[in-house]
Amino acid sequence: MDEEEERPVLTAVSSSARQLYLLLRCINFSDKVHVQITSSGLKFFVDEASVMEGSAFLDKSLFTTYTFHPPPLPVQEQNDSDSENELDPPDPNPVFQISLPSLLETLQILGLTDPNNNKPPWARDNPSSTAFSNNVLGMNNMCRISYTGFGAPLSIILTESTIRTTCDLTTYEPEFADEIPFDRQSLAFKTIMRGSWLSDAISELASTSPERLSLVAKMNKGKPFFALAASGDLGSASVAFNNNPTSSTRAPPPTHRGASPDADASTPANVLETFQLSDPDTPLRCTYKFALIQKAARAMSIATKVSVRTDIQGVLSLQFMIETEGAKVSFVDFRFVPLVEDDEGEGDTYLANDNEEDEDANGVDSATEDES
Amino acid sequence: MRFKASIQNISTFTKLTASLNSLGPLAWVKLSDDQVCFTIIPEQGTQVWAVLSIDTIFETYTVQSAANNVINLEVPLTSLNRALKSATNATSAQIRLTKKDNMPLLALTIVTASSSNSYSAFPTTSSGIDGGFGATPSEEFGANNRETIITQEIPVRVLAPDTVAGLHEPQCREPDVHIILPPLLQLKSVSDRFTKLALVGAKSGPGTVTSRTRLEMAANMHGCLKMAMKTDSMNISSVWTDLSNPELDPSQVAGGEIGISEHPSTRMKELGTADGRSEEGWATVRIDARDWGKVMSVGRLGGRVIACFCDEHALILYVYLPSDNGEDESVLTYYVSSYSA
Structure with missing residues (x-):
């Protein structure tokens, strides 16, 4: 059936394989990745036991050339099989799976072969470098992704001076796992903060190798209060993010954008850029498996901003805004299914204790308590 | 039976022994009037037959024996390499064949100028802390010229001419393709990445872990070299x-x-x-990726490498070591055999 359609389904050329690598590395927690080709870009999504999913979207603006021809609908194939009715409105955007570690390794092949890369520019000996050499013309490090159609491999061709690497990644049938439902219309909580703060908090909490991570949000005397509390066999710890109270005595967190310590609460010096609780009177508390949240650590560490949202069912969505070369913005999304809370009592004590302790605390505050 | 030489190129000798050592622990070293041969014949994997001109590594070289002034030794490369490493900063180094308690050994005598001796940690002028001693040590002994002599002894086995008479270089038919390889370190970094990919593929595959990864190397007579690997994914x-x-x-x-x-x-x-896109004209061999990585370690010597491909049969690498006078080049010959699948 491929012969009928000569045009490949996808031809995309990027001048920076590294950019693609950095984004895809954020969701590197599974052997296989689903790829969906759409007219606006490539969507990569991975799924872990249906309780966590991560996706990265490579917008077509990341590529210098992006040509997508929706494949002809495989009429013949579908009529033969019994799935004809199910797929009634067939999705014109092809979906398949490929090996994620293989893809990541392949994208890294570029640049490896240049022994000059480790040297400073003045120490590089490149006798073949002329005005027309590839690296001067910016022809170096080209990455071309192509897909000819159903059943064909996803080809990645990397070109570097006189070396051309072709990698045909076997494509597998998609598994059609349902997305974790996340109801954007009925959010229970939403906040936006810097990615590095969330990253610092998670890596701090990871030191006690906890099992569970609770997310606590409430209005504390009219001020937004957001805390991450981790608990496990070794003890529990929490990191709290408070927006500047007006009676500030301590300096706000060290890494904000040059605002003075006494800036008032409405300036961007706020730890929490946005803070919305659907029900400000009731503290919100949702618990997730720590190990799963930690899989998003790579995205946290390189993200400029992160939007933390939970819907009324407790599903957590972390959306990371990642700035790549040329100030382009890409998004990487994660969704987590909450754990069912069975230890209400413990949670209540935590809240009660914190109410006292955090009275005068502001900024990022962490407290550790031993469970003996 | 006498052998004595001073080593003029310690770093080349060290790199040579290190890369030979990656292929096998023991070397047959044949010392004769005009050349030094190193031969590694491992149980499995790549054989190396290296023929070095004397002045590639030695000078003031003497070898005498009853058998036409040829001495055959079995040398443990790990010990030799370790001994040579201690000569890295030496001003001069000598190697000779000797005997101790009836055990033959190669004695490596290393002379280092001790400019890095303990005295130089102190100021050499007579002021400061050692002013109390009157004349400083450097004035008394000329400390900057002090020498340290280290002798390393490497036990070896002397091989009788009969023992080595049966060893011959592998015979091979005329190659289908011969080509000058790109820099070996570049080649190695790509093949290492391939090996890593094979491990990734093996991990995700169901059960069967392929411990031996096969690389497919091919070349044509139009300046193209191809390295390929297949995994499930x-x-x-x-x-x-x-x-x-x-x-x-x-x-x-x-x-x-x-x-x-x-x-x-x-x-x-x-x-x-010439663009390497044609399916025709390739001479192909299949080799073990790990073995290939070891062969590539000769890249540190920085020589020119010509690869000869016998289609489906063998790959022979000639590594020419750079020499000063441009004549009688030293050459290391690697015989890599091809696997059928």
């Missing part, structure tokens, strides 16, 4: 173009000009293209 290949295929020298080929016109490589020239 992917096929990957890298193609180098614009390499050169050296011309054959009629005086070196059996049959002269006629020999060249009938040479397999002449036939291969008619097939294939």
Whole structure:
């Protein structure tokens, strides 16, 4: 059936394989990745036991050339099989799976072969470098992704001076796992903060190798209060993010954008850029498996901003805004299914204790308590 | 039986022993009047037959024996390499064959100038802390010229001429393709990445972990070299173009000009293209990726490498060591055999 359609389904050329690598590395927690080709870009999504999913979207603006021809609908194939009715409105955007570690390794092949890369520019000996050499013309490090159609491999061709690497990644049938439902219309909580703060908090909490991570949000005397509390066999710890109270005595967190310590609460010096609780009177508390949240650590560490949202069912969505070369913005999304809370009592004590302790605390505050 | 030489090129000798050592623990070293041969024949894997001109590593070289002034030794490369490493900063180093308690050994005598001795940690002028001692040590002994002499002894085995008489270089038919390889370190970094990919593929595959990864190497007579690997999840290949295929020298080929016109490589020239996209004209061998990584370690010597491909049969690498006078080059010959699948 491929012969009928000569045009490949996808031809995309990027001048920076590294950019693609950095984004895809954020969701590197599974052997296989689903790829969906759409007219606006490539969507990569991975799924872990249906309780966590991560996706990265490579917008077509990341590529210098992006040509997508929706494949002809495989009429013949579908009529033969019994799935004809199910797929009634067939999705014109092809979906398949490929090996994620293989893809990541392949994208890294570029640049490896240049022994000059480790040297400073003045120490590089490149006798073949002329005005027309590839690296001067910016022809170096080209990455071309192509897909000819159903059943064909996803080809990645990397070109570097006189070396051309072709990698045909076997494509597998998609598994059609349902997305974790996340109801954007009925959010229970939403906040936006810097990615590095969330990253610092998670890596701090990871030191006690906890099992569970609770997310606590409430209005504390009219001020937004957001805390991450981790608990496990070794003890529990929490990191709290408070927006500047007006009676500030301590300096706000060290890494904000040059605002003075006494800036008032409405300036961007706020730890929490946005803070919305659907029900400000009731503290919100949702618990997730720590190990799963930690899989998003790579995205946290390189993200400029992160939007933390939970819907009324407790599903957590972390959306990371990642700035790549040329100030382009890409998004990487994660969704987590909450754990069912069975230890209400413990949670209540935590809240009660914190109410006292955090009275005068502001900024990022962490407290550790031993469970003996 | 006497052998004595001073080592003029310690770093080359060290790198040589290190890269030979990666292929096998023991070397057959044949010392004769005009050349030094190192031969590694491991149980499995790549054989190396290295022929070095004397002045590649030695000077003031004497060898005497009852058997035409040829001495055959079995040398443990790990010990030799370790001994040579301690000579890295030496001003001079000498090696000789000697005996201790009836055990033959190679004695490596290393002389280092002790400019880095303990005294230089103190100021050499007579002020400061050692002012109380009157004259400083450097004035008394000329400390900057002090020498340290280290002797390293490497136990060896002397091989009788009969023992080595049966060892011959592998015979191989005329190669289909000969090509000058890109820098080995570049080649190695790509093949290492391939090996890593194979591990990734093996991990995700169901159960069967392939411990031996096969690399498919191929070349044509139009300056292309291809390295390829297949796993369940992917096929990957890298193609180098614009390499050169050296011309054959009629005086070196059996049959002269006629020999060249009938040479397999002449036939291969008619097939294939220079962009490496054609399916034709490739001479292919399948080799073990780990073994290949070891062979590539010779890249640290920085020589020119010509690869000869016998299709489906063997890959022979000639590594020419850079020499000062340009004549009688030293050459290391690697015989890599091809696996059938």
